[in-house]
Amino acid sequence: MHNNESLNRLDKAPIGRLLWEYSVPAVVGIVVMSIYNVIDRIFIGHGVGPDAIAGLAITFPVMNVSAAFGVLIGAGASTRTSIVLGQRNTDMAREILGNSIVMTLLFGTFYIAIFALFMDPILRLFGASDQSLPYAHDFMMYILPGLLINNITYSFNNVMRATGYPNKAMYTMFIGAGLNVILAPIAIFVLHWGIKGAAIATDISMGVSALFVMLHFANPKHEIHFTPGTYRLRWSVLRPIIAIGAAPCIVNTAGCVINAVINNTVYRYGGDSAVAAIGIFTTFTQLLVTFVIGVCMGMQPIVGYNYGARRYDRLKRAFWLSAAVCSAVCLLGALLCQLAPSVVTRLFTDDAALLAASNNALRLTTWMFWVVGFQIVITNFFQSLGEASKSIFMSLIRQVIFLLPLLFTLPRYWGLNGVWLSFPLSDLAATIVSVILLIIVMRKITRLQAAPH
Numbered sequence: 001m002h003n004n005e006s007l008n009r010l011d012k013a014p015i016g017r018l019l020w021e022y023s024v025p026a027v028v029g030i031v032v033m034s035i036y037n038v039i040d041r042i043f044i045g046h047g048v049g050p051d052a053i054a055g056l057a058i059t060f061p062v063m064n065v066s067a068a069f070g071v072l073i074g075a076g077a078s079t080r081t082s083i084v085l086g087q088r089n090t091d092m093a094r095e096i097l098g099n100s101i102v103m104t105l106l107f108g109t110f111y112i113a114i115f116a117l118f119m120d121p122i123l124r125l126f127g128a129s130d131q132s133l134p135y136a137h138d139f140m141m142y143i144l145p146g147l148l149i150n151n152i153t154y155s156f157n158n159v160m161r162a163t164g165y166p167n168k169a170m171y172t173m174f175i176g177a178g179l180n181v182i183l184a185p186i187a188i189f190v191l192h193w194g195i196k197g198a199a200i201a202t203d204i205s206m207g208v209s210a211l212f213v214m215l216h217f218a219n220p221k222h223e224i225h226f227t228p229g230t231y232r233l234r235w236s237v238l239r240p241i242i243a244i245g246a247a248p249c250i251v252n253t254a255g256c257v258i259n260a261v262i263n264n265t266v267y268r269y270g271g272d273s274a275v276a277a278i279g280i281f282t283t284f285t286q287l288l289v290t291f292v293i294g295v296c297m298g299m300q301p302i303v304g305y306n307y308g309a310r311r312y313d314r315l316k317r318a319f320w321l322s323a324a325v326c327s328a329v330c331l332l333g334a335l336l337c338q339l340a341p342s343v344v345t346r347l348f349t350d351d352a353a354l355l356a357a358s359n360n361a362l363r364l365t366t367w368m369f370w371v372v373g374f375q376i377v378i379t380n381f382f383q384s385l386g387e388a389s390k391s392i393f394m395s396l397i398r399q400v401i402f403l404l405p406l407l408f409t410l411p412r413y414w415g416l417n418g419v420w421l422s423f424p425l426s427d428l429a430a431t432i433v434s435v436i437l438l439i440i441v442m443r444k445i446t447r448l449q450a451a452p453h
Helices: 003-012 015-047 050-086 090-117 119-125 133-162 166-190 194-218 235-308 312-339 341-345 352-365 369-384 388-414 416-450
Strands: none
Touching: 003 015, 003 050, 003 235, 015 133, 015 166, 015 235, 015 312, 050 090, 050 119, 050 133, 050 235, 050 369, 090 119, 090 133, 090 235, 119 133, 133 166, 133 194, 133 235, 166 194, 235 312, 235 341, 235 352, 235 369, 235 388, 235 416, 312 341, 312 352, 312 369, 312 416, 341 352, 352 416, 369 388, 369 416, 388 416
C-alpha cells in the first residue's frame, strides 16, 4: 500500500478496522520482540541453572536504563510524527526523523560507556549477590553493544508504524526474534557458551533487525526518509519529542530504581531463590504488558493523526476499543496466575524450591493485575495527544508514588509476602487516579469537539 494511501486511511477508514490493521502487527511485533528476553530466560534456566536466572533478573533494571533512553526519543518521535502528518507537514516529519537518529546514537554511546566502566558496582547496586554476580556480569558485558542496536530497532520501528507501515514494522520484529530462536539454543547447548552465548545470539539478531529498519528510512521512495539537512539538532524539533517521550522514559528509569529496591528487599527476605522468582514474575507479566503496549502502539498513530486533524470522535473510539481489548488480556493473565501458576513457572525451571517460591509470588502479585491494561492505555492515550505533563504524572504514580512507599512499608510487617502484596495495591491505587484524570481529559476533548473549527 502506498504511503499516502496509508495516511489517508488514518483519516477516513472505520476505526475498528483501522485499530485492527495497526494493532495486530504492533502486538505481534512487540510480543515477538519481547521473546528475545523470554527465550533467553527459558534456555538459560534449563541450560545453565537457577543462579543464572537470578543473575539475569539482576540485569533487568540495567537494561531498562538503556530502554529508557530509547523510548525517550522513539516514543516522542513517533507521536510527533503522527500529529504533524495529521497537519499535513511532511517536511517537519522528515526533520523529526533526522534529529531522532542523531540523538539515539549520542545517548547510546553515553550509556554504553558508563555501563562498561562501572559494571560490577552497578550490578551490586541492583541486588547482585556473590552467586548471581558472575552470571549477570557475563550477560551484560556481551549484551552491551546490542542495547544501542535494540534502541535503533525499537524507536524507528515505532516511527515506521506512525508513517503508515504497520505490517513492515511487524516484519522487522519477526526477523530478529526468528534468528534469536535459532541462535540462542545453538550458543547455549551446542557451543556451550553459557549465559554469554544468549547475549551474543541476541546481539546478532538485533543487528539484523536494525539494518532492516535503517534500510527502510534510507529509501528515498518513502515519503518520510533520511534527508540531507535534517541531522543538525534543533531545540524546536527536539523539545516536543523529549517532552512527549519523557513519560515512557520515566517509566523505565523509575523501573530501574524500583527493581533495585525489589531485588535488594527480596534477597533480604528470601535469598537468591526469591530473586529468581521475581525474575519469572517479571518476565511473564512483562509479556502481558508487552501485548498491551502493542495495542497502544497501534492506537497511537490513529489517535495522534486524528488529533492533529481535529477528528475527535475517531480518537475517542480508538481509545475505548483499545481499553476494552487490553483489559480483557490482563484479566486472562491474572486468572491464569491465580488458578494455575505452575503452568507459567514450569516454563522457566524444574527446581522444586524455585517452583514453590514462584507460584506463591505469582498468586500474590497478580490478584489486581486485571486493572493494569486499562491504566496503561490511559497513560498512552495522554502521550498520543501530546499531553506531556499528564502522561509524565501517570507514569510516576504507580511505580514511584504508590509502589515504592509500599515496598518500604509492607515487608516490615509481612516479610517477603509484603513485597508481593505491594504490586496489587499500587495497581489499584494508580488505576483510580488514572480514571479521574481520564474524565478531565475527555471533558476537554468534548469541549474541543463542540467548538467551531
